[in-house]
Every structure is written in structure tokens, then in C-alpha cells.
Amino acid sequence: MERPEPSAPRVSVRQASAEESRRKLLDAALFHFSRRAFDEVTAAEITSTAGVANGLLFHYFRNKRGIYLEALAEATRRLEAAHDTDPTAEPGLQLRQVLRQHLMHLTENKDLAINVILARNTVGHDASDPFELTRWDTIAWACKILDLDADHPALRLMWRSFGDASDQLTVSLLQAGHSYAIESLVEALVELLVGALQGAARLAPELDVEKAVAELRRHSPSSNT
Amino acid sequence: MERPEPSAPRVSVRQASAEESRRKLLDAALFHFSRRAFDEVTAAEITSTAGVANGLLFHYFRNKRGIYLEALAEATRRLEAAHDTDPTAEPGLQLRQVLRQHLMHLTENKDLAINVILARNTVGHDASDPFELTRWDTIAWACKILDLDADHPALRLMWRSFGDASDQLTVSLLQAGHSYAIESLVEALVELLVGALQGAARLAPELDVEKAVAELRRHSPSSNT
Amino acid sequence: MERPEPSAPRVSVRQASAEESRRKLLDAALFHFSRRAFDEVTAAEITSTAGVANGLLFHYFRNKRGIYLEALAEATRRLEAAHDTDPTAEPGLQLRQVLRQHLMHLTENKDLAINVILARNTVGHDASDPFELTRWDTIAWACKILDLDADHPALRLMWRSFGDASDQLTVSLLQAGHSYAIESLVEALVELLVGALQGAARLAPELDVEKAVAELRRHSPSSNT
Amino acid sequence: MERPEPSAPRVSVRQASAEESRRKLLDAALFHFSRRAFDEVTAAEITSTAGVANGLLFHYFRNKRGIYLEALAEATRRLEAAHDTDPTAEPGLQLRQVLRQHLMHLTENKDLAINVILARNTVGHDASDPFELTRWDTIAWACKILDLDADHPALRLMWRSFGDASDQLTVSLLQAGHSYAIESLVEALVELLVGALQGAARLAPELDVEKAVAELRRHSPSSNT
DNA sequence: TATGAATGAGGATTCATTCAT
């Protein structure tokens, strides 16, 4: 049915265009899911934005839910990607660096950020979902440089709480259009984190968070009581 | 069956039964929306649970969304209702009292709490929605007894952030089935709040949160730096 | 259950208020059916406009269709009512008089007229419906004074056709807001009627319409060929 | 089964079957809307008559109203299509020819005709709707061959009135089952048209309709004054 | 006579998903 042409390049061309279709679908999904909730986005919208046939979505992602999850994973990856710090710097500075990058990244991807964060609440906190995975990576890293036990339940609980607080704070900022200096925001988050750590200590007295807190505070612009 | 009273017993009997139908619908809605998301609950399920005809839902609430919003409002009212404290007690104690009541209430209404809190993220933060209203009431009250300016943007921002953190923490607790002593949880939240307040001070240096922080800490079981 | 009071006037009061409810319903129906089609008007709208309980409509008119038909009958009666002419005048003048009154009446009840006329087409031409009845009355009267056989099928056909033409012409005028002198319009209608009569003669050569035509034309403002 | 042709046979086959589905739906709609009113026909009836799935109607026509309007347009096209006359013939004959074709066509499509005509009243006379467009085309053509000014308001008014009269006359005929010779009917319509033209002259004395009237009458089987 | 709460059949519309091509 298909006149045999020079074969090898054909396949790669095909593969390339296949990969491109996938990309287009994923981008379109990202676009829509970043703006509206799962049930409010139709598969047709995604394919039409992607400029491909309706059926292709199901070919590649099996499900609407399938592309949704992949889109979220992708989004999280993009937002979380920017963590690159100087591993030789002091922990308090590295952490501030990460927070700063995180905030800047969010600010630059406002719509996406707002909706990915909001979406997190919808998906449910399965330990398996892509958000949680990258998030825990970051947490594990932070615990490590602060010399804390990343596996302690109380600590995890408070870290997660801090994470949510920081996310919601970001959403509030972005939505309201407040404009604080990024340095102030970082310091505010640090204070929040300190609160979270000390909260963890309240839950589990055996936890020693003092060193971590001290390290965090040591780099605050002005000394505190 | 109904002793004919001077006034209008007939009408009130009917009104009562009408009101009862409304209640049954609202309760049924509360039941389902507490367990599954808006789009996953059908109007038919609600009416069938309520034991009334399908059309009645639309008679009373116009919309599926209509009953949803009323159900949420009702739920919020229930969850938020329990704040009654001794106004003569010291601020730090009053606030702990509120947090304790809040946590206990949530624990007792686990499913409801989880879903109401999760729903908040979906609804969007209009200043007009019933969640925000009661929440700001509480915040205003707390600011007042801590002698803080409830209208300062930075403070509002951090309060909101703290509120979200505390909500999400509760959800995590309830979902995971952790079982910490309620007193520890209260103290953990207080620490988080302290962090939030100090964060606010970072955002707006003119804010004086020291007195409030001191007051909060003064009642901590063991003093800390 | 009802303390017996001076009886006789009670009944008449009741009857009066009953009659009033009927009237209010009918007026409300007229109002709505004059503006929108049968299926687009809900029973609830009618009762709410009438300011009575939903059920009362069915109490008095059994059906939505029931009140519709009565409303149409009423409307037709109102529009058709104004035919009073001087029976001693010459036929051509009497007929002009009727047309003039008809046009004026329609102009004064624009909305009602438009919709009643449009409604006619919807209802279907049962000989039993209230429109047709009054309409045929008028036709019979006109035939009589013009000395024509009102029962001849061809004549009936063309009269009806003329009637529709005249109605639609009126609707066009009212909708478009043309403003021709009423006398010109009457003369235009007369010409149309002449055409219809001569058309009838074409259908049934045995019909003698010449005298009628001559009588009609005799009163035209300017002579014609 | 399909000889592979050089170009794109696959696509055209599918397009053909798609087009066929559309057709089946349209035909089914025509069938039902020709017999019953809009609100009395259900979408399900149409699709079931067409032998396709329920959803396909909405796929192709978006709305029940959508398919309704297209069906009407189609019907009008069919009814109005048959105007082909000998352009060299005398105007009076050409016009009779058109009327004759029109009448015959209507007679052959009785149900359709009745409902299309009745539907016109329901739809409302937007200048943009497909009925009006084809109708005005015909009127413009007729004015041209009769050497009349198609844009004069009075003339338009009376033409429209004549059009309605002729439509309603047809409906009456079809519904009642009268059976007049088609030639007689044509002549009756011509008389009606003459009446309409002279009516126009009454409305607008500057209009000269005499030549047109004379031309029309010149071809009447027996001359009349 | 009057109320209006309650009913529930009925219908339009959506949209994920399949599948022949």
C-alpha cells in the first residue's frame, strides 16, 4: 500500500512528527488545565488547540485523565526545575536561594503557577502523584542540608504545611498583584518555615530543630530577638 | 391532628414541612458533597438520598450549583460556629482556646471538614463567599485581641497563609490518621502563627508584631528563646 | 371550621373575588400570550403575573391550553368588537367604515394585534376556534350587505385570503412603523378586496361579483379605469 | 471495494458518508417539522428516523433549533427552486408561468408546503432569514419584468401582502382539499395581484401601476373592464 | 375558593471514547 522509499530516515521522520503531536497535545492540555478545572476542560478543546484529530489524544494518553496527569507532571517539572544552587554555600543561604528562585519562577509563570497550585488540592494527596514526588524531593534535599531527619512524621507534616502555606501565599500575591520586594518575601517565607520547624518540635519533642532554626535565622538581614 | 389555634396553624404546618424538605435536601447535599467533588455528585443522588422528587431540588435551589453553594455555606457555618471563648482571659489563652475548639470540631466532623476545606480552593477566593467572610471575622477578632492592625495588607496576607497552612495541616492529619495530642497540635499551630506574624514583619517592617508574638509565646508549655 | 357569619353577602363577595381571580388570570395570560408563543409561556409566569397561586390556573381553566384558548377568544373579541356601522349607509361606505375601525383598533392595540394575528397561524384553522368564528361573522355580514353568497366555497376561499392579506399587511405596517394616512390604507385594502372578489369570479365563473366590485369602487376617492 | 486512485479516495469516501448522515438527519427533520411544530418534535425522533445516534444531530447542527432552521431553509429552497421561465415570453405570461409552477410544486409537496408556510409566521420576518431572501428575489424579478420599482416601500408592502395572501390561499386549498383547475387558480392569483398593485397605487399615488396591470390583464382568458 | 409544595415524566445537550479507514 505504501511505495517503499528509502527506509531508515522515514521512520525517524515519523517518530519525530509523532513526538511532535504528543508535545502539541501536552502543551494544549497544559494551557487549558492551567486555566480551568479538569471537568471544565473538554478533550475536544485540547485536541483542537493542539490542531490534531480528536482521537489522537486517546491514542497517546489512553484517557482524559491520562493526559491530565501527564500535563500536571510536566507543569510541576517546569515549576520545580529551577532549583540549582551552589552546594558549597551555607545551608541558610542555599535555602534562601531556592526560595528566591521558586518565587521568581512562579512570578514569571503566573497563570500556570496559580492553577497548578490550585490543582494540587483537587488531585488528592496520593503519595504517587507527580506533585508530591517532586515536592518531597525538594523537602528531602532541604532536610539534608539542614541536617534534619526527612523521615520523621511530625517534620513531614509541618514541611507539607509550610509548603502549602507558601504556595497559597504565592497565589494570593499573584492574584492580588501585591508587589513586595522578593527579598522580603523570601524572609517572610523563612520565618514561616521557622515557625513550621518549631511547630514540628512541639509535636515531637525529641526533634531537635534548634540548629536548623539558628542556621536559618543567622542569615536574616536584621538580627531578631 | 392539629389543634386549631387562633392564628394560622395551617400555614405554619405547611411551611414547616416545606422547610423540612429544604433541610432534607441540604443535608443530603452536605452528605454527598462532603464525600465527592461537585461534578461527581449528581442531582439525582441528592434528591434520592433526601427522599424527595427530583424537581424539588431545582424548586428550592434553582441549580445544582445553587444547592452546592448553600451546602458549603452551611458546612462552613457549622465548622466555624464553635468559637466561644472567655473574653476576660488573656489573649494568648483565648487564641489557643479557639484553635483547640477548631481542631476538635474538625476532628469530630472529619469527612465534612476535609471536603469543605478542599472545596475552598475550588470555589475561588471572592471576598463575598461565605468561607472568606467567616474566616475574616475570626481573623479580625484575633487581631483585635492581639492588638494588631487587621487591615494591614501584609498582615492579612500572612494570616491567610497561616489559615491555609492550618487547614491543610488538619486535612493531612485527618487523612493520614496521625494522632497527636491536641495540646501539641495547638502549640504547633501557635508556632506556625508566630512564624506568620514574624513573616509579616519582614514584609512590612513598620508592623510591630513583637508584643503579639511575646503574648503568644508566654503561654507555651516550655519557654523558648 | 368557618364561623357562620351573615350569610348571603358572603357568597356574593366570594363569587366576586372568584370572578376577579379569573379575570386576573385571563389578563395575565393575554399579556404573555400576546408577546410570546404558547410553548414559550409557562403557567407559572401567568399565575405569578396574576398574583395568584399556581394551582388556581388549573382550577379555573383545567389546562394551560384551556386558558390559552380562552385568552385568544377574549383577544379576538376585543379586536373584533368595534364593528358598529350605520346600517342605512351605502354598502361601500359601510365596509370602508368597518375597515377603518379595524385598522384604527389594531393600531391602538399594537402588541396585542400583532401577536393575536400571528397566533392565528399557529392554532390551525379549525372552524371551531374563536378566531374563525368571529371572522366568519364579519365575512357573512359583508357578503350580506354586498349581496354576495356567503356560502360559496370560492368566495369563502378568497375572503379568507383577503383577510390574511389584510392582517399581514397590518402586522407589516405596525412592525415597520410605516405611517400612511388611514384613508389610503382603507383604499388599498378595498383594492385588495376587489382583487379577491374578482379572483373568486375566476375560480367560479358563475359567481357574479361585478355589482359588488362596482359598489366598492364607486366610493373610491378618484375614479379608476 | 474501493479502487485506490491516485488522489485521495479515502477521504472523499468518508466525507461522502458524513455528508450522507447530514442528509439523513436533514431529511428526517424535514419530515417531522413538516408535520408537527418545533416544540412538538423531539430531537430523538429526528435521529431515530434518520437512523443515527442521538448525538450526531448536535454534532452537525449544534442545536435542535439549528437543524430546524436548516430544514426550513432547505424546504424553502425546494419550494422556491422551480422558477424557470422563458425570458423571451411576455411578462404577463412569464408571471403566470411562475405562479403555475409554484402552485404545482406546492400541491406536490402538500405537507411540506403547509408547514413551511405556517412556519414563516413563527420565525419572524428578519430580512436575513432564508425565506425572506428567496421571496424578495422573486419579487425583485417580478418587478423587473413588469417594469416596476422594486424598492418602493408601498409596493413592497403590497407585494408582501400579496405573497402572504397567496401562501395562505394555498394552505387553505391544500388543507380543505378543494380542487380547482390550476389555470383558474393562477388567474385568481393574478386578480389578487392586480388588487395588490392598485392598492399600492392608492398608498402612493406617484406609483404608476397601470402598465403592469394592463399587461397582467391582457392575458386573462376573458377580458374584463 | 385558594394555596403552593410536591411530583416525575420528558427532553435537550454534552462529551469521553471507539473504530473503520
Added chain:
DNA sequence: TATGAATGAATCCTCATTCAT
């Protein structure tokens, strides 16, 4: 790999009508 026509279950919502009071 890609298409897009076709499916049909699922669901929201309307509204005429009934009936207990």
C-alpha cells in the same frame, strides 16, 4: 501514526399538573 465520524450513556433542568390542606 492519524483522522474525525459516530456512538450513546449520563445528567441537568423544566414545567404541567396534582393534591393535601
